[in-house]
Amino acid sequence: xxxxxxxxxxxxxxxxxxxxxxxxxxxxxxxxxxxxxxxxxxxxxxxxxxxxxxxxxxxxxxxxxxxxxxxxxxxxxxxxxxxxxxxxxxxxxxxxxxxxxxxxxxxxxxxxxxxxxxxxxxxxxxxxxxxxxxxxxxxxxxxxxxxxxxxxxxxxxxxxxxxxxxxxxxxxxxxxxxxxxxxxxxxxxxxxxxxxxxxxxxxxxxxxxxxxxxxxxxxxxxxxxxxxxxxxxxxxxxxxxxxxxxxxxxxxxxxxxxxxxxxxxxxxxxxxxxxxxxxxxxxxxxxxxxxxxxxxxx
Amino acid sequence: xxxxxxxxxxxxxxxxxxxxxxxxxxxxxxxxxxxxxxxxxxxxxxxxxxxxxxxxxxxxxxxxxxxxxxxxxxxxxxxxxxxxxxxxxxxxxxxxxxxxxxxxxxxxxxxxxxxxxxxxxxxxxxxxxxxxxxxxxxxxxxxxxxxxxxxxxxxxxxxxxxxxxxxxxxxxxxxxxxxxxxxxxxxxxxxxxxxxxxxxxxxxxxxxxxxxxxxxxxxxxxxxxxxxxxxxxxxxxxxxxxxxxxxxxxxxxxxxxxxxxxxxxxxxxxxxxxxxxxxx
Numbered sequence: 001x002x003x004x005x006x007x008x009x010x011x012x013x014x015x016x017x018x019x020x021x022x023x024x025x026x027x028x029x030x031x032x033x034x035x036x037x038x039x040x041x042x043x044x045x046x047x048x049x050x051x052x053x054x055x056x057x058x059x060x061x062x063x064x065x066x067x068x069x070x071x072x073x074x075x076x077x078x079x080x081x082x083x084x085x086x087x088x089x090x091x092x093x094x095x096x097x098x099x100x101x102x103x104x105x106x107x108x109x110x111x112x113x114x115x116x117x118x119x120x121x122x123x124x125x126x127x128x129x130x131x132x133x134x135x136x137x138x139x140x141x142x143x144x145x146x147x148x149x150x151x152x153x154x155x156x157x158x159x160x161x162x163x164x165x166x167x168x169x170x171x172x173x174x175x176x177x178x179x180x181x182x183x184x185x186x187x188x189x190x191x192x193x194x195x196x197x198x199x200x201x202x203x204x205x206x207x208x209x210x211x212x213x214x215x216x217x218x219x220x221x222x223x224x225x226x227x228x229x230x231x232x233x234x235x236x237x238x239x240x241x242x243x244x245x246x247x248x249x250x251x252x253x254x255x256x257x258x259x260x261x262x263x264x265x266x267x268x269x270x271x272x273x274x275x276x277x278x279x280x281x282x283x284x285x286x287x288x289x290x291x292x293x294x295x296x297x298x
Numbered sequence: 299x300x301x302x303x304x305x306x307x308x309x310x311x312x313x314x315x316x317x318x319x320x321x322x323x324x325x326x327x328x329x330x331x332x333x334x335x336x337x338x339x340x341x342x343x344x345x346x347x348x349x350x351x352x353x354x355x356x357x358x359x360x361x362x363x364x365x366x367x368x369x370x371x372x373x374x375x376x377x378x379x380x381x382x383x384x385x386x387x388x389x390x391x392x393x394x395x396x397x398x399x400x401x402x403x404x405x406x407x408x409x410x411x412x413x414x415x416x417x418x419x420x421x422x423x424x425x426x427x428x429x430x431x432x433x434x435x436x437x438x439x440x441x442x443x444x445x446x447x448x449x450x451x452x453x454x455x456x457x458x459x460x461x462x463x464x465x466x467x468x469x470x471x472x473x474x475x476x477x478x479x480x481x482x483x484x485x486x487x488x489x490x491x492x493x494x495x496x497x498x499x500x501x502x503x504x505x506x507x508x509x510x511x512x513x514x515x516x517x518x519x520x521x522x523x524x525x526x527x528x529x530x531x532x533x534x535x536x537x538x539x540x541x542x543x544x545x546x547x548x549x550x551x552x553x554x555x556x557x558x559x560x561x562x563x564x565x566x567x568x569x570x571x572x573x574x575x576x577x578x
Contacts, residue, residue: 121300
């Protein structure tokens with residue numbers, strides 16, 4: 001055991017599955033996006049798994065559900081949400097949860113993720129992933145909502161760190177301390193987005209490796225990687241470029257701590273061909289192989 | 299923060315310089331947001347304010363290409379901002395962003411200028427398209443199952459994805475042209491029967507008032523606009539309003555819009571398209 005009481009890294013490397021990703025061993029996936037539907041359905045390309053945006057399929061009928069059912073016949077699918085808003089002050093919306101649960105039953109997603117953020121007030125939705133004030137009161141309230149959602153949905157939940165462009169005076173701790181406080185209180189998993197860590201580290205002047213080193217490795221259910229846009233004075237998380245080298249290095253470091261874990265590339269704007277997106281995602285494979293070889297050596 | 303994020307942008311596209319109570323916005327922002335060595339509190343908050351409006355307007359532009367074509371970019375932009383400020387999203391999905399648009403435009407036609415008629419009709423048509431795209435399709439009703447039933451007791455339910463529209467302009471072809479759609483089957487729609495060779499601007503200028511009846515529906519996961527005769531529209535509208543089969547047909551007979559053979563063929567077509575469904 002390590003001094004902090006957690007299992008040694010080489011041991012976890014042999015056990016990438018954990019309770020927070022439904023004890024699965026998924027490989028490298030990409031986000032399922034409309035421009036790729038026809039290619040996927042007609043060519044049936046190899047792909048370990050797809051991540052779907054839950055909200056796009058929380059509809060009553062039509063092509064979205066038809067496509068989803070066809071995808072489910074061939075591929076493993078994991079649900080990723082953008083509107084649960086665990087950090088919003090208002091209680092969870094029961095109707096929303098019911099719709100989400102119907103989709104969970106349809107997809108059999110082994111785990112479900114959403115963001116550690118807020119985005120709605122008094123029933124009005126910003127459709128953004130707004131950063132939270134990092135306070136103990138906020139952590140407590142957020143963790144309670146995550147637990148409620150998990151109990152209702154009956155599926156493991158992983159919360160994703162968001163990229164951000166603002167910090168609050170009222171914050172009492174760092175973002176990673178807040179993340180840890182929330183996931184420990186909620187006893188939930190983490191979807192660790194290393195691109196988001198990188199983006200926020202540049203926007204807020206912190207060391208992204210310190211963030212990764214502070215995350216409880218045993219709770220990481222999944223990784224996100226993505227590209228972003230660099231402006232003169234800040235970085236915007238646009239998901240419209242390949243992953244840059246510093247983010248790959250951060251990813252390599254992260255899986256070195258966490259072990260082989262389900263990894264997904266997000267590409268949401270100016271989306272190139274399926275093959276281009278998938279090939280970008282598969283670059284993660286060389287880092288995962290390095291981890292595997294180190295594990296064998298250990 | 300939400301109030302600041304969702305507040306309309308200034309004319310130049312940035313965050314407004316003053317808060318509602320007259321305080322400088324830079325002071326309001328610095329009350330709760332930290333600056334860093336590159337951005338002020340105002341600038342950091344402005345990123346979110348701008349992102350909010352870009353996201354919503356992008357979605358609106360995508361959902362209403364026909365309305366945009368009729369109004370033109372500038373008028374559409376002003377209308378969209380006014381609508382979104384009055385009706386911020388109240389749904390977890392942006393799909394529902396335009397839910398109140400028709401009511402809004404009906405109540406505030408000043409946003410439409412002299413194109414009120416076609417613009418309002420287009421807003422109705424484009425919302426119907428959204429509804430047709432992913433509303434529920436219930437199991438289709440087997441018409442044979444009604445053979446022994448008394449027509450006075452039969453209430454035919456229409457599919458939730460089907461919307462019946464009475465329009466004052468021939469907007470179906472116009473919208474299809476705008477969307478550059480192709481390949482609709484005449485079996486499901488007659489909206490493509492005429493050649494589409496004129497330019498969009500010329501089409502807009504030539505939009506002449508003409509009453510038309512339309513069924514916006516989904517078949518095999520594709521949305522279609524099917525033109526209806528007045529009698530067909532009246533009959534289907536009666537079903538949607540809850541009339542019995544006997545009542546709806548009696549009403550149609552009074553207007554003498556169709557003979558028995560015609561009505562029979564209508565039912566056959568509608569049944570083939572799966573428009574009648576079982577109760578939820």
